[in-house]
Amino acid sequence: MVKRVLDVRGQICPYPLALTKKSMMDLKAGERLEVLLDYVPSLETIPRWAERAGHRVLCIEQRAEGGWCILLEK
Amino acid sequence: MTQWEELEQHLAQLGLDPYRLACGCAVKTDLRRVVYPALQRLRPHLTQWGISIAPREDADIAELYDPPQIQRLMLSLFRGGVGGEVRGVRGEGPVRAITLTSVYRASEPDFLAERWLSVYRQLAEAGLRFVVGKGHTIEADAPEHQFVLFDFFAATNGSQPRGYLVSNNDTIQLIDPTLDPGAFQQTAVALANALNDLFSLGAVNNIRILPVIAAPTEALLRQIQKNIRDFGARYSFTVVEQNPLPIKTLLLGATVVGQTDRQPPVFYDRLQPGDQVLVHRAFGDLAPINLYIESLVMGDGYLESLGLDSREVCRAKERVVEVMATPNLAVGRLIYHYSPALGEPFDPQRHIKATTDLSGPGIDVFREIAQRAGVNMRLERIPPICEGLARAATAHYILPNSTAGTNGAVAVIAASKVIERFAADLERLGYRPAIIGSVEGPGEGILSVPSVARELIADWPEGYRLVESKSQESRVQTPDSQTPRQVRAYG
Numbered sequence: 001m002v003k004r005v006l007d008v009r010g011q012i013c014p015y016p017l018a019l020t021k022k023s024m025m026d027l028k029a030g031e032r033l034e035v036l037l038d039y040v041p042s043l044e045t046i047p048r049w050a051e052r053a054g055h056r057v058l059c060i061e062q063r064a065e066g067g068w069c070i071l072l073e074k
Numbered sequence: 075m076t077q078w079e080e081l082e083q084h085l086a087q088l089g090l091d092p093y094r095l096a097c098g099c100a101v102k103t104d105l106r107r108v109v110y111p112a113l114q115r116l117r118p119h120l121t122q123w124g125i126s127i128a129p130r131e132d133a134d135i136a137e138l139y140d141p142p143q144i145q146r147l148m149l150s151l152f153r154g155g156v157g158g159e160v161r162g163v164r165g166e167g168p169v170r171a172i173t174l175t176s177v178y179r180a181s182e183p184d185f186l187a188e189r190w191l192s193v194y195r196q197l198a199e200a201g202l203r204f205v206v207g208k209g210h211t212i213e214a215d216a217p218e219h220q221f222v223l224f225d226f227f228a229a230t231n232g233s234q235p236r237g238y239l240v241s242n243n244d245t246i247q248l249i250d251p252t253l254d255p256g257a258f259q260q261t262a263v264a265l266a267n268a269l270n271d272l273f274s275l276g277a278v279n280n281i282r283i284l285p286v287i288a289a290p291t292e293a294l295l296r297q298i299q300k301n302i303r304d305f306g307a308r309y310s311f312t313v314v315e316q317n318p319l320p321i322k323t324l325l326l327g328a329t330v331v332g333q334t335d336r337q338p339p340v341f342y343d344r345l346q347p348g349d350q351v352l353v354h355r356a357f358g359d360l361a362p363i364n365l366y367i368e369s370l371v372m373g374d375g376y377l378e379s380l381g382l383d384s385r386e387v388c389r390a391k392e393r394v395v396e397v398m399a400t401p402n403l404a405v406g407r408l409i410y411h412y413s414p415a416l417g418e419p420f421d422p423q424r425h426i427k428a429t430t431d432l433s434g435p436g437i438d439v440f441r442e443i444a445q446r447a448g449v450n451m452r453l454e455r456i457p458p459i460c461e462g463l464a465r466a467a468t469a470h471y472i473l474p475n476s477t478a479g480t481n482g483a484v485a486v487i488a489a490s491k492v493i494e495r496f497a498a499d500l501e502r503l504g505y506r507p508a509i510i511g512s513v514e515g516p517g518e519g520i521l522s523v524p525s526v527a528r529e530l531i532a533d534w535p536e537g538y539r540l541v542e543s544k545s546q547e548s549r550v551q552t553p554d555s556q557t558p559r560q561v562r563a564y565g
Contacts, residue, residue: 008093010091010093010094010216011093011094012093012094012095012096012100012101012213012215013096013100014364014367014368014472014473015092015093015371017471017472018367018368018371018372018472019371021368021372022371022372022373038179039179040104040179040181041104041474044474044533045471045474045532048471048532049470049471052471
């Protein structure tokens with residue numbers, strides 16, 4: 001299973017979502033993207049956009065070292 | 075190299091990271107989820123220490139003592155502690171404070187409340203007692219750039235109130251990352267945005283600007299300082315020079331102070347069914363900018379894939395920056411003239427009842443007014459400055475609220491005859507005002523909005539009621555619509 005990682009920690013809207021969109025464009029169907037982030041509003045916009053765009057939101061989890069991880073599948 | 079890569083490189087040479095800098099009022103920490111709950115937690119402690127928080131208004135309104143002494147204090151919040159000393163802020167004793175908090179990743183109210191508690195405890199231990207007149211909280215771009223800044227206003231002995239002192243702080247990082255950080259428009263938008271809350275209260279006299287700025291290089295700092303002087307000279311505002319903040323990031327803003335010898339329009343208890351809501355221009359200024367930025371990040375063809383014309387979006391972006399860079403001083407002067415003189419009884423047939431501006435929260439400001447006044451309000455139409463772009467920005471989650479702006483449209487609530495005269499005066503000044511709604515009657519602060527609001531607000535708040543409205547059908551479909559006139563509905 002191909003899984004890419006996008007680290008947008010430290011970034012503020014609209015960049016985490018924009019870079020997520022761009023990264024998803026480069027994936028093939030079935031491939032996954034792990035988005036690492038620490039800006040809370042993006043926890044709402046990225047999953048909402050992903051579902052609307054037809055991607056699967058596999059999980060959203062808080063990380064022990066701080067921040068969150070959103071796992072998307074194209 | 076793409077345009078975005080060139081931009082990244084240019085900003086990196088200045089010591090800035092565009093991905094960490096918010097555009098305009100997007101820098102504000104979430105008011106409903108974070109700031110207001112944190113204030114609730116802070117309030118009992120402050121009361122115990124003899125510090126209080128003024129009721130929420132767009133700006134601090136205090137009885138005027140002439141001339142107030144203003145003293146600035148900045149405390150660092152880096153590494154969980156409070157850095158800096160409280161000294162030199164005694165004199166006659168500070169009576170009011172305007173504050174700016176810069177905090178990194180304050181996603182929980184407790185996180186912010188704890189930091190505020192540590193700061194206010196230090197002030198209380200130093201013997202300071204004061205009223206927090208207005209506070210502004212923004213996202214820091216890095217942990218080492220966290221601080222709380224206080225501008226204390228001290229009374230002068232023996233002076234008598236002769237009106238009102240209206241004060242505010244608004245500080246942003248930048249408005250348009252595609253413009254050079256030293257461009258005049260960047261500074262002008264930031265200052266006009268801070269002043270807007272004064273003008274919406276009719277405080278247009280003796281305007282003073284106390285800059286709140288930071289820049290990573292000396293050259294950029296000097297350019298921003300020149301921009302501020304030029305802005306002050308252009309509009310005859312007094313610039314009271316302040317030391318730049320000792321942090322290597324970009325901050326553009328000011329504490330601003332104005333005076334009025336009339337009663338500011340905060341007559342919320344006078345709102346009655348049938349009173350009308352007017353905006354002096356269309357709003358939703360941030361949509362074109364954010365769409366344009368996303369298009370640069372995404373690359374060529376992105377806007378076209380959304381059915382938009384990239385040249386039109388660029389032109390719309392340039393237009394809204396110009397609009398935002400122009401202070402709403404003439405609107406403020408008009409509000410002043412529609413406000414009662416000191417001691418004069420309020421006359422609903424001559425005076426404005428309430429005002430606000432549609433900056434950070436967009437149309438949510440009407441829900442705040444409705445809740446404060448104990449009424450329900452209804453918006454019949456929502457005229458975005460570029461409707462097609464606002465819809466696209468919402469549909470693609472680029473903006474949570476495409477009705478938001480910076481130095482946003484000024485809204486006025488008054489009896490219909492007053493609104494009619496006010497609108498005619500605005501048109502004589504060259505504006506294109508629109509009546510967008512009305513007061514329904516006593517209630518719990520519910521805001522009824524037309525169904526088009528669903529297409530303009532992705533982050534849907536509680537307390538909104540959707541209503542059908544035929545009038546929105548007159549909206550303009552092209553992305554570069556600038557014509558609130560087409561949704562105007564007088565009488």
